[in-house]
Every structure is written in structure tokens, then in C-alpha cells.
């Protein structure tokens with residue numbers, strides 16, 4: 047605990063006392079992050095700017111600022127696709143809600159934790175504790191541990207409450223093709239995928255898909271790591287500048303080559319445009335922003351935000367919906383961007399009135415008027431901008447837009463660009479008549495979420511609908527966009543010319559870092575070292591336990607000369623995406639696991655290794671992903687794909703040296719998808735035997751409590767098999783009645799025992815969930831519960847001293 051971290055100043059204590067989170071009053075010295083200097087939790091420029099923008103009334107200003115200066119309460123979502131989402135919700139409602147309330151000081155009106163009222167099905171939760179409190183306060187330890195574990199497993203996602211809102215306004219259906227333009231670290235991508243999968247049955251996939259794009263490779267890896275926690279084959283992760291995201295337009299030459307059966311262009315039903323922004327809506331979470339805050343940041347991002355949004359609209363189908371969002375409160379990044387795209391789209395795009403959706407979400411209408419601040423001056427119209435500042439202060443930043451060319455034509459300026467007639471540049475910003483310029487667009491349909499309305503961060507959201515193809519847009523003269531090179535690109539059949547502006551530093555076709563085969567798909571691959579008793583080794587004969595974690599540094603360090611630079615079409619340094627078509631392997635997998643016809647492998651498997659004879663991992667892709675990959679191949683691989691599909695098979699070899707009939711085991715990521723389609727190598731275990739497997743990881747056939755089950759395990763073919771929690775003595779998937787709620791684990795059938803092939807943390811989670819269920823059954827009078835292992839179960843971990851080689855005997 048941080049009590050001894052030195053005395054805090056009186057001001058700090060005062061800020062602390064103002065903190066609405068009463069629980070923290072018990073532990074005052076820990077209330078503020080130790081790195082935060084209270085003097086930094088303010089910024090006169092910020093005050094001046096936002097007072098002038100009228101984002102809240104003057105009467106509200108103090109309460110707005112007070113909340114903005116307090117740490118953000120932690121919020122999280124239960125992942126609806128998780129097997130245990132109902133258990134977790136009930137644990138929160140019945141266990142934690144009561145236990146935590148007891149910790150909160152008397153008189154605190156706020157609940158310790160509560161579901162966010164506007165989020166469907168009580169799946170999103172607000173806690174009245176900041177992340178710092180959760181980390182430091184001993185009485186919150188159990189809750190904190192719970193959040194950490196469930197987050198890691200993928201049952202919950204920690205996410206700012208307001209950041210959960212944009213996907214909810216996108217109106218995603220299961221058959222939609224969705225583009226998430228600036229997606230990393232992927233919290234909203236996760237939500238979009240959850241919505242897509244919402245009503246799909248076990249073993250099937252939705253018709254739609256998501257392409258999640260981000261410019262930053264490392265952040266893409268974070269996203270991949272996040273999404274790995276859910277079972278989806280409907281995702282492609284790409285790595286482009288969103289403003290240049292390829293439309294994959296199939297030209298005539300390609301058509302002649304016989305690809306006419308493909309879609310001829312990549313168009314989306316839904317686009318999420320959650321652009322990079324100055325982020326002052328996250329001040330409560332990142333108080334260091336107070337110090338760094340300035341108006342230049344927002345002004346500097348304005349053009350990029352317009353370009354990304356325009357590209358999103360050009361890739362949107364007519365009739366489609368796009369959500370534009372930022373975690374900034376600044377009108378230059380928000381209303382000004384929306385107004386400019388409406389201006390450029392000339393009626394083909396409109397703002398959607400979503401005021402009746404999510405009625406419990408407190409929101410404020412978008413602003414119709416605002417000021418632009420540059421070099422200490424507040425400006426209401428682009429006519430006031432000094433010529434020398436025109437490259438930084440653009441007409442599109444102002445409520446009425448405008449155009450410097452027209453100003454130049456219509457007014458006589460002196461040589462320095464100062465107006466000689468017309469508008470006078472005012473020195474005192476307070477002197478402006480703020481009512482002077484009002485946007486013509488219905489910007490009140492946008493929404494701003496403010497911190498003091500529902501004790502959250504801040505966010506801006508605009509919902510747009512495309513009603514007709516975008517119009518031809520006049521290419522602006524280069525001199526208007528300083529440091530940017532402008533070019534007009536035909537975006538395809540649907541839209542006319544769309545303005546494209548490339549930032550001068552743009553190098554999106556450059557070689558990026560070399561990454562390993564599969565590494566990009568698995569940035570933080572759980573090493574099978576986790577399988578303490580792993581009886582399998584990879585096809586190179588190298589124990590996976592011996593491998594260092596997969597990351598670019600390690601790969602470069604370990605095998606500097608071994609790795610060839612991978613090439614994916616024109617993208618160098620990126621693993622290729624190859625359709626896996628080796629018939630003999632596919633047939634052997636289908637035969638070994640008895641995979642039924644409703645789960646076609648043919649055409650749905652890809653690898654990331656150009657050496658197809660040496661494939662280690664095979665990924666499953668949905669039909670929609672397959673279509674996009676085929677289009678991408680037809681156009682010459684415009685997409686730079688970082689990750690695609692769901693890992694479903696991994697090459698294996700018995701550590702015992704025995705040959706196994708099938709070279710590939712089922713990967714735990716893909717197991718829930720394929721589970722209902724397996725008819726061989728699958729058995730159902732009683733709760734007690736299932737529990738023992740999770741506890742001891744390795745159980746001899748003769749030592750299962752249910753002797754019949756032990757016999758059936760002994761009769762399985764050597765190699766990978768699947769054990770489902772159930773009644774026992776059931777063999778086929780049909781008899782097992784596998785459904786969305788089935789709990790299953792991948793195992794390895796060795797010579798004399800069965801070994802679990804699930805990571806330790808997953809074992810721990812499954813075990814805890816199972817014990818909870820058993821406890822509930824015991825309360826109801828069931829006899830299945832048994833705390834201690836039966837005498838005949840060997841506790842391998844103790845006996846073998848944790849050495850997985852001991853399992854050779856199995």
C-alpha cells in the first residue's frame with residue numbers, strides 16, 4: 047500500500063476531499079496517483095477555451111470542472127459471447143454488489159457497482175472506484191482480482207463507459223460488412239463482433255464480418271490480442287492509413303481474368319470512424335493531459351479527421367450508416383469536422399436523429415456555433431485569419447466553412463493578408479458577438495457526452511447516413527493545404543471523385559518491420575509451456591516450452607538469418623495470406639475428428655506461411671472473410687492484412703515418439719466453433735472427472751471416478767481429443783447435445799493417461815466456474831460435489847515435481 051509514499055500537499059488533500067468517491071476517504075493518501083501534481087490538474091487555456099465554446103453553461107462550469115478533476119471510475123463490459131456471461135452477471139448482481147456496498151462509507155448515495163442503465167441486458171457495469179483505488183485498496187482486492195482474471199480470460203473487457211456508446215448507435219446486423227477504420231486497441235471492434243455474433247447458434251458463424259484497421263502495427267497487435275479472447279472467424283485486421291483505406295476496386299483487366307463472380311469493390315454496410323483525437327475527454331483517466339493540453343492539438347488533427355471520415359463515407363454503401371466519434375470535447379475535432387463532411391457531400395449524406403435510441407443515456411446536442419482559437423486569438427470566421435496562418439487555420443474549422451479563394455477575390459487585403467475592409471480582427475476575444483455565425487447544418491443531432499452528467503469520461507458522437515453516391519468534389523489547390531499533397535482519386539463506381547490528401551510524411555507503402563510467420567496473428571501467443579504436462583511438440587521437433595515468447599524482438603534475436611522477409615502482394619515484411627488446400631491433410635483432419643458436412647473446411651482454411659508443406663497453424667475463415675480475401679487477391683492484394691481468421695488447427699507430434707494418425711490438433715481458440723461438428727475423438731465426462739482433469743491436468747485411465755469413462759478414453763485413438771462436461775458415457779456430438787452453453791476442453795490421449803491441453807489460467811477459471819456451479823447444485827441437494835480428490839487420482843504435479851517429461855509414461 048502506498049501510505050508511506052511521502053506527504054501530500056494541502057492542495058492535494060483538498061482535491062482529494064472534493065472527490066465524490068467517498069470510499070476513498072478512508073485511504074486519503076492513496077487517492078491521487080502518486081505521479082500527479084495537483085497543480086497540474088488545471089490549465090487556464092483549457093478553461094478559457096471551453097468557457098468560450100459554451101460546451102456547458104456558466105452556472106454548470108464549476109461542477110463540470112470538479113468532476114473532470116476527479117479520477118475516472120472504472121467501467122467494464124461482460125462479453126456477451128462468453129460461455130459464462132450469465133454466471134458473471136449474476137455474480138456481480140448478487141455477490142459483489144452487496145459485498146462492495148459494505149465497503150463504501152455511509153452516506154454515499156452512489157452504488158458501489160451498478161449496471162449502466164443504457165447498456166442492453168445489464169452487460170456493462172460502472173464501479174464507483176477508480177482504477178487506482180482498485181489497485182491500492184486492500185478491501186477491494188477480491189473484486190480487483192476478479193476483474194483482472196476475467197479480463198485476461200476474455201469474460202469481461204475493461205472499457206470506459208462512454209467509449210462503449212458508438213458501436214451501439216451503428217445499428218449493426220449479423221449480416222453486415224463493417225469497417226472499423228481506426229480500431230486499435232480494439233474495444234469497439236470487440237463490441238462490433240459481439241453484436242455480429244449475438245444470435246448465431248453454436249457451431250455456426252454470422253454472414254457479416256468486421257475489418258478492423260489501424261495505422262499503428264503495435265497497436266494492431268494489442269487489438270489482435272484482445273480479440274483472440276473471443277471465438278470469431280469473421281475478422282480481418284489491416285494496417286493502413288484510414289484516409290487511404292483501399293476500396294479494392296476490381297478494374298476491367300481483372301474482370302477479364304475471370305474474376306467477375308466476385309464483388310467488384312469493397313463496400314461496407316457500416317463504418318465506425320473513431321478517429322485519432324486530442325483526447326481531452328479522457329482527462330479523468332490521464333491527468334497528465336492537463337499539462338499538455340493546448341488548442342493546437344485539436345486544430346492540427348482537424349484535416350486528418352475530415353479525410354478519414356470522407357474515406358469512410360466513400361467506402362460506405364448507399365443506405366449505410368457511419369458513426370463518427372472522438373474522445374475529445376473540442377468542436378474543431380467534432381462539429382466542425384461533421385459540418386465539413388456534410389458540406390463536401392452536398393446532400394448525399396445526412397445526420398441521423400438518434401435521440402430516441404438509448405433513452406437512458408444522458409447526452410447534449412451538438413453545438414451550432416463555436417470559435418477557432420489560434421495563437422491566443424479567438425476567431426469567428428475564416429475572414430479573420432491572417433494570411434500567414436491560413437495553412438494552420440482552415441476555413442472548414444469555422445461554423446460556416448468558407449474558402450480563402452473567395453475571400454481573396456471578394457476583399458482587398460493588404461500585402462500581409464490583413465483585411466483592409468470588412469471584418470475587423472478583434473484583439474479581445476471576449477468582445478465577439480458569439481451569436482454571429484451559426485452553422486446551417488443540423489449539428490444539434492450530434493451528441494456530446496459530458497463527465498458530470500453521468501460520472502463518466504467525455505465523448506462526441508455523430509451518426510450519419512449515406513443516401514446517394516458522393517458527389518464529385520473539387521480538388522483543392524495544393525497551396526490551401528500546407529505540407530500536404532493533394533490528389534484526386536476515383537474511388538470506384540459508386541462515388542465520384544473523392545478528395546484525397548496525403549500527409550507529406552505518408553509512407554504507407556514502405557517496408558515495415560519484419561515479422562515472423564504467425565507472429566502477427568499471435569502477438570502474445572500463450573506458450574504451451576502453460577500446459578505443464580504438454581505431451582506434444584511442434585513439427586520442428588522443438589519443444590514449445592523451450593521457445594521464447596513470440597515477439598518481433600525475440601524472433602530477430604533468435605533467428606536473425608533464418609527468417610526470410612515475407613511478402614504479402616506488394617506489402618513487404620508482412621506474412622502472406624495463403625488459402626490452405628492440401629487435400630490429404632484436410633481429409634485426414636476430417637476423418638480423424640469425424641467433422642460433419644455442415645462445417646466445410648474446403649475453401650475456409652488459410653495459413654500465413656508461403657511454404658505450404660511446412661504449415662504449423664491453420665486458421666478458419668467465415669464465408670464473408672473468404673469473399674473479401676478472394677476480391678483482394680483479384681485486385682492484386684491491396685489490403686495489408688495483419689491478422690485473419692480463427693486459429694483452429696495446430697500441427698502436433700507426440701512427445702512419446704508415437705506416430706499419431708492426424709498431424710493436427712484442434713486449437714483451443716477454435717474449439718467452441720468446431721465442437722458441435724465433431725463426431726469422433728469426443729467424449730463426455732461427469733462433473734467430478736471433469737473437475738479432476740482441470741485440477742490435476744493429467745489423469746490415468748484407470749483413475750477416473752467413472753470407470754466406464756476411463757475405458758472409453760482408453761479406446762480413443764492416440765492424439766488430440768475433446769472432453770465435454772456432461773453426463774458421461776456419451777460418445778458422439780449428437781448424443782452429447784452440444785450447444786452454446788457446452789463446456790469442453792482439448793486433451794491429449796497418451797499411452798496410459800489423458801492430459802489437458804488448456805492454459806493454466808483457463809484451467810483455473812474453468813475450475814472456479816465449475817466449482818461455483820457445483821456449489822449451487824449442492825445447495826439444491828445434488829451429490830456431485832466433492833472437494834477433495836478421490837484417493838485413486840494421482841496428483842501428478844506433486845509426484846512429477848512439475849516436470850512434464852514425467853508424463854512420458856502415460
Ligand SMILES: C[S@@+](CC[C@H](N)C(=O)[O-])C[C@H]1O[C@@H](n2cnc3c(N)ncnc32)[C@H](O)[C@@H]1O
Pocket residue numbers: 209227228229230231232233234235259260261262265286287288289320321322323373
Ligand atoms: C481513438 S483511437 C481508437 C480507439 C479504438 N477505436 C477503440 O475503441 O479501441 C485512434 C486510433 O487511430 C489510430 N490512427 C492514428 N492515425 C491513423 C490513421 N491515419 N489511420 C488509421 N488509424 C490511425 C491510432 O493508432 C489509434 O489506435
